[in-house]
Amino acid sequence: MRLSRYFLPVLKETPSEAQIASHRLMLRAGMIKQASAGIYSWLPLGYKVLRNVERIVHEEQQRAGHIPMLMPTLQSADLWRESGRYDAYGPEMLRIRDRHERDLLFGPTNEEMITDIFRSHVSSYKSLPMTLYHIQWKFRDEVRPRFGVMRGREFLMKDGYNFDVDYDSAIHAYNRHMVSYLRTYERMGLKAIPMRAESGPIGGDDTHEFLVLAETGESEVFYDSAITDLTFGDRDVDYDNREECAAIVKEWTTPYARTDDTHDESVFAEVPEDRQRRSRGIEVGQIFYFGTKYSEPMGATVVNDQGEHVPVHMGSHGIGVSRLLGAIIEASHDDNGIIWPEGVTPFDCGIVNLKQGDAEADSACEGLYHALRKKGLEPLYDDREERAGAKFATMDLIGLPWRITVGPRGLKNGVVELTSRRTGESEEMSPEAAVDRVAQIYSGT
Numbered sequence: 162m163r164l165s166r167y168f169l170p171v172l173k174e175t176p177s178e179a180q181i182a183s184h185r186l187m188l189r190a191g192m193i194k195q196a197s198a199g200i201y202s203w204l205p206l207g208y209k210v211l212r213n214v215e216r217i218v219h220e221e222q223q224r225a226g227h228i229p230m231l232m233p234t235l236q237s238a239d240l241w242r243e244s245g246r247y248d249a250y251g252p253e254m255l256r257i258r259d260r261h262e263r264d265l266l267f268g269p270t271n272e273e274m275i276t277d278i279f280r281s282h283v284s285s286y287k288s289l290p291m292t293l294y295h296i297q298w299k300f301r302d303e304v305r306p307r308f309g310v311m312r313g314r315e316f317l318m319k320d321g322y323n324f325d326v327d328y329d330s331a332i333h334a335y336n337r338h339m340v341s342y343l344r345t346y347e348r349m350g351l352k353a354i355p356m357r358a359e360s361g362p363i364g365g366d367d368t369h370e371f372l373v374l375a376e377t378g379e380s381e382v383f384y385d386s387a388i389t390d391l392t393f394g395d396r397d398v399d400y401d402n403r404e405e406c407a408a409i410v411k412e413w414t415t416p417y418a419r420t421d422d423t424h425d426e427s428v429f430a431e432v433p434e435d436r437q438r439r440s441r442g443i444e445v446g447q448i449f450y451f452g453t454k455y456s457e458p459m460g461a462t463v464v465n466d467q468g469e470h471v472p473v474h475m476g477s478h479g480i481g482v483s484r485l486l487g488a489i490i491e492a493s494h495d496d497n498g499i500i501w502p503e504g505v506t507p508f509d510c511g512i513v514n515l516k517q518g519d520a521e522a523d524s525a526c527e528g529l530y531h532a533l534r535k536k537g538l539e540p541l542y543d544d545r546e547e548r549a550g551a552k553f554a555t556m557d558l559i560g561l562p563w564r565i566t567v568g569p570r571g572l573k574n575g576v577v578e579l580t581s582r583r584t585g586e587s588e589e590m591s592p593e594a595a596v597d598r599v600a601q602i603y604s605g606t
């Protein structure tokens with residue numbers, strides 16, 4: 162993409178309504194525009210990152226064997242009356258009436274709808290295990306939408322639902338989700354810690370939230386610092402292997418890590434004092450085992466291997482796709498702007514032409530642009546007639562992790578400059594070497 166032809170409405174002024182860095186930076190970098198309270202348009206740059214985050218979520222869900230589909234945003238109230246949640250949900254649910262006076266709602270989540278789909282088509286344990294998921298817009302009429310996409314009213318969520326014949330199999334589904342989530346967040350350059358959260362009516366260890374540590378997070382968290390040393394890395398996991406998934410879950414759930422809902426000072430006191438951490442975090446996902454809570458009232462049963470009709474065991478598992486953009490920025494920015502991890506960056510590499518209109522500089526930039534694209538990379542070439550300072554400021558603000566700077570002086574010596582956004586370090590090298598280096602950096606993402 163050439164910047165002169167792109168739509169990147171960066172703001173010079175810091176928007177006064179934004180209280181936290183990610184909100185400020187998303188507005189300043191021209192990623193989003195508020196449409197109304199808690200509802201945003203995704204401008205081209207923001208949309209690109211949103212799609213990248215979504216792609217990673219899809220890839221990791223499918224790696225775990227989960228099946229993608231798509232359910233509508235509008236749902237019939239009748240389904241929610243069956244589970245009893247139509248009345249229970251409260252004012253967060255946006256209720257709508259159509260021209261035929263039928264009650265609809267804008268879905269805040271999809272347990273009822275997926276259970277209805279399941280009961281209509283599945284009747285035997287032989288079809289199980291099965292996990293279906295979608296990535297779809299949700300609406301929750303939050304009392305206080307704030308912090309930009311972090312707490313929106315309309316937001317994009319991945320929500321997945323497992324259907325299993327018994328408890329053990331459903332717990333494996335729970336574990337499989339935890340493993341796939343660990344890998345998902347790490348690919349986005351995030352450390353998201355699974356923390357024991359408020360247990361539902363089932364009780365026990367049946368729900369974990371994933372939290373990204375950040376001062377501006379809305380949740381209060383308590384953890385053993387040993388958990389932040391764990392990395393998932395490039396493990397080759399067999400998602401059908403119950404023991405293997407359970408062992409990974411054990412690894413991540415053994416160190417103390419809880420939100421304030423489940424925090425227990427007496428248990429926390431057993432953590433060595435120098436490893437006790439009290440901090441804040443952003444909830445970027447949650448996994449939940451809830452057994453037969455929906456399958457029983459809604460009649461989602463299967464025939465088991467004994468020929469008996471049993472309600473299926475279910476769980477639901479969510480990732481805050483749009484909130485993740487805010488969380489990534491909170492975790493990765495500086496005074497000059499965003500610093501995108503390679504896994505989600507909107508463009509792989511910036512090209513800054515220090516002297517637009519200079520024949521040699523222009524042709525070197527064109528050469529780099531084509532060479533990077535040939536390697537399957539997506540460069541953003543700042544080809545505007547602008548001062549060098551303004552070009553650097555834009556690149557720093559929008560946070561591309563790598564930048565190649567091209568100027569007549571360097572070209573006389575046959576070199577361009579490759580700069581890391583994260584460290585600020587620059588290195589001179591030939592244009593060919595710069596292209597190879599950038600290609601090599603992205604070969605692992």
Ligand SMILES: Nc1ncnc2c1ncn2[C@@H]1O[C@H](COP(=O)(O)OP(=O)(O)OP(=O)(O)O)[C@@H](O)[C@H]1O
Nearest residue numbers: 310311312313316318444445446447479480481484
């Ligand atoms: N209003 C919102 N704006 C953006 N993302 C959200 C919002 N509410 C929930 N999410 C994201 O969707 C994920 C799954 O939804 P879940 O039902 O667990 O939310 P929740 O626990 O009600 O969230 P919260 O406690 O932050 O209100 C959450 O972990 C979060 O990342």
Ligand SMILES: [Mg+2]
Nearest residue numbers: 370444446447
């Ligand atoms: Mg939650």
